[in-house]
Amino acid sequence: NIRGMSHKIVNLRVRDVRFPTSLEQHGSDAMHTDPDYSAAYVVLDTDSGLKGFGLTFTLGKGTEIVLCAVKALAGLVIGKSLQEIVSNFRGFYRLLTSDGQMRWLGPEKGVIHLATAAVLNAVWDLWARAEGKYHAMYLSIQDPKQIVSCIDFRYITDVLTEEEALDILVKAQEGKKQREDQMLKEGYPAYTTSCAWLGYSDQQLKQLCSDGLKSGWTRFKVKVGADLEDDIRRCCLIRKMIGPSSTLMIDANQRWDVAEAISWVSRLAEVKPLWIEEPTSPDDILGHAAISKALAPLGIGVATGEQCHNRVMFKQFLQASALQFVQIDSCRLGSVNENLAVLLMAYKFQVPVCPHAGGVGLCELVQHLILFDYICVSADLRNRMCEYVDHLHEHFTSPVVIQDAHYMPPKDPGYSCEMLEESVNRHEYPEGDIWKQEIKK
Ligand SMILES: C[C@H](O)[C@@H](O)[C@@H](O)[C@H](O)C(=O)O
Numbered sequence: 001n002i003r004g005m006s007h008k009i010v011n012l013r014v015r016d017v018r019f020p021t022s023l024e025q026h027g028s029d030a031m032h033t034d035p036d037y038s039a040a041y042v043v044l045d046t047d048s049g050l051k052g053f054g055l056t057f058t059l060g061k062g063t064e065i066v067l068c069a070v071k072a073l074a075g076l077v078i079g080k081s082l083q084e085i086v087s088n089f090r091g092f093y094r095l096l097t098s099d100g101q102m103r104w105l106g107p108e109k110g111v112i113h114l115a116t117a118a119v120l121n122a123v124w125d126l127w128a129r130a131e132g133k134y135h136a137m138y139l140s141i142q143d144p145k146q147i148v149s150c151i152d153f154r155y156i157t158d159v160l161t162e163e164e165a166l167d168i169l170v171k172a173q174e175g176k177k178q179r180e181d182q183m184l185k186e187g188y189p190a191y192t193t194s195c196a197w198l199g200y201s202d203q204q205l206k207q208l209c210s211d212g213l214k215s216g217w218t219r220f221k222v223k224v225g226a227d228l229e230d231d232i233r234r235c236c237l238i239r240k241m242i243g244p245s246s247t248l249m250i251d252a253n254q255r256w257d258v259a260e261a262i263s264w265v266s267r268l269a270e271v272k273p274l275w276i277e278e279p280t281s282p283d284d285i286l287g288h289a290a291i292s293k294a295l296a297p298l299g300i301g302v303a304t305g306e307q308c309h310n311r312v313m314f315k316q317f318l319q320a321s322a323l324q325f326v327q328i329d330s331c332r333l334g335s336v337n338e339n340l341a342v343l344l345m346a347y348k349f350q351v352p353v354c355p356h357a358g359g360v361g362l363c364e365l366v367q368h369l370i371l372f373d374y375i376c377v378s379a380d381l382r383n384r385m386c387e388y389v390d391h392l393h394e395h396f397t398s399p400v401v402i403q404d405a406h407y408m409p410p411k412d413p414g415y416s417c418e419m420l421e422e423s424v425n426r427h428e429y430p431e432g433d434i435w436k437q438e439i440k441k
């Protein structure tokens with residue numbers, strides 16, 4: 001039992017929470033021109049009174065479909081105790097992802113997988129809270145044996161076996177305490193995407209960039225891909241403002257075909273981007289490999305992952321040298337369980353992990369995964385940074401803390417994605433005040 005209690009899950013509630021971010025073009029990119037940042041927000045109630053909070057990130061209308069999927073999974077969760085789940089977490093992950101009827105919707109991809117992430121994120125939150133009063137989630141994943149027992153190695157044993165994973169984790173125990181102390185002192189390096197959404201005017205870019213520089217940011221991501229001449233102008237403007245020693249990344253959100261990606265990005269080489277993110281279809285592993293090969297001589301890497309369905313695809317991206325930066329996502333993959341597998345594979349291939357964050361709640365969640373990566377797996381900060389986006393943190397009970405462009409480790413118990421009740425009520429779709437007003441307009 002976990003501190004004397006089994007914490008039986010007696011109810012699962014899920015709510016459709018949406019923020020009208022599209023009104024001001026926050027979050028806009030070459031493919032998502034009107035994103036309303038949203039979440040399928042899950043609350044687990046237990047017989048002990050302890051609650052677990054989880055979410056998956058979606059956009060606007062898509063949320064109602066994710067909600068249906070979460071409800072379809074609820075029967076697999078209600079009635080189980082936390083104790084039962086975590087004593088065979090790999091088995092529970094399989095139960096959710098291998099249901100004989102529902103796996104047809106995936107398997108391990110799309111809406112059903114986003115829903116799985118929402119549910120499992122809430123279980124991880126509950127687990128961390130059950131472990132003790134001041135137990136942030138990233139501290140629950142410290143014991144090598146326990147970590148591997150959470151991972152489903154099915155389909156990846158050709159590159160990573162359970163024994164190898166254990167070996168990596170055991171070796172990384174050395175220096176762990178120093179790294180944890182270092183993180184508590186310095187935080188984990190971050191970059192910002194908030195200055196240069198595609199729908200922002202040049203005036204806005206300039207203002208946000210200069211504000212960003214003043215607050216200590218040195219790494220900036222710019223949206224590209226809709227119009228080449230605009231991209232050249234916007235990227236040059238930003239490069240000029242941030243100077244040659246700051247880092248610039250560009251993100252096309254899947255806009256191009258392979259050849260077009262290569263020629264377009266070659267035209268942007270003068271602004272010296274560190275990476276081009278999602279140049280083409282997120283499913284096109286060999287396409288990404290071709291782009292990586294063509295852009296390597298220009299010193300530009302390929303980054304992808306925010307829409308990479310599962311560990312199997314990450315495995316192939318790594319095998320095919322199709323990416324130079326692994327962008328894990330706390331909700332796209334099957335929660336912590338599947339992200340652990342990807343972190344370990346990335347380590348094996350020595351490819352740096354630079355998580356995708358932003359949206360609503362993604363920064364709150366993924367900070368735990370990247371802290372874990374540094375402290376317990378990679379022990380390396382070279383070429384690594386975690387995305388940060390400056391929207392919607394005020395809706396969380398334990399929002400991320402950024403200091404001098406670094407994520408400071410979360411101190412509150414859990415997985416940091418509990419939302420303020422008031423925020424959920426106001427933004428629930430379509431009944432919340434915010435939407436009643438919007439719909440009237
Ligand atoms: C619709 C979203 O804002 C995306 O544009 C965003 O997640 C983006 O790809 C990112 O890398 O932050």
Ligand SMILES: [Mg+2]
Pocket residue numbers: 251253277278306
């Ligand atoms: Mg992106």
